[in-house]
Amino acid sequence: MTNDSNGIENENSNNSSQLPVTFIQKLVDNYRNNQLALINQKMAMDDAHSIWFDLVTLKNFIAEVEAKALAIDPNVENIDLGIRFYYAAYGQETQQPIPTNYSKKHTLVMVPTKKEEGLNYDFNPLQEEGKALAITGFALAQNHGDLVPPGASIVESY
Structure with a gap:
């Protein structure tokens, strides 16, 4: 395994279309727990994610x-x-x-x-x-x- 420029471990570093599932989940969670949570709270709505x-x-x-x-x-x-x-x-x-x-x-x-x-x-x-x-x-x-x-x-x- 190698690390790309973002520090993501990737078995096939030549294929930039592959990301670890845990990394994807972390990105999605970061958005939902931060930006989306604030938007929903401030605007009193359930915004698209x-x-x-x-x-x-x-x-x-x-x-x-x-x-x-x-x-x-x-x-x-x-x-x-x-x-x-x-x-x-x-x-x-x-x-x-x-x-x-x-x-x-x-x-x-x-x-x-x-x-x-x-x-x-x-x-x-x-x-x-x-x-x-x-x-x-x-x-x-x-x-x-x-x-x-x-x-x-x-x-x-x-």
Whole structure:
């Protein structure tokens, strides 16, 4: 076994997609016992603690980022593209397709990034200049997975 840069023991240090179950549980517990507990107490609610996206949605979003980035910059390489996950929250009033029971709950917004001069900038391939996100109009982004709660936590392992 070896330790990675985070001090995590890993039998296969070449596979960055593997984490020890105990480490995952510790991270989840840290969030639930600290940030989530304070949010629930302060806001008197049962906030979401997980979000699920199906693979088709994720793959389609990634493919769209790649295709639109190439359309405005034919020299862009996939290694320079990424996705930033913003922590976000729905408002008091939701609008379709967002269910009303998602009101005020945590969510994620995924935004493309493009590396320039060693920095991963938020990137909107719907704009010709591309570098910064649109202040008005539309930006390429993804949101609205299934939240738990209000979804059933019986499907979760952590």
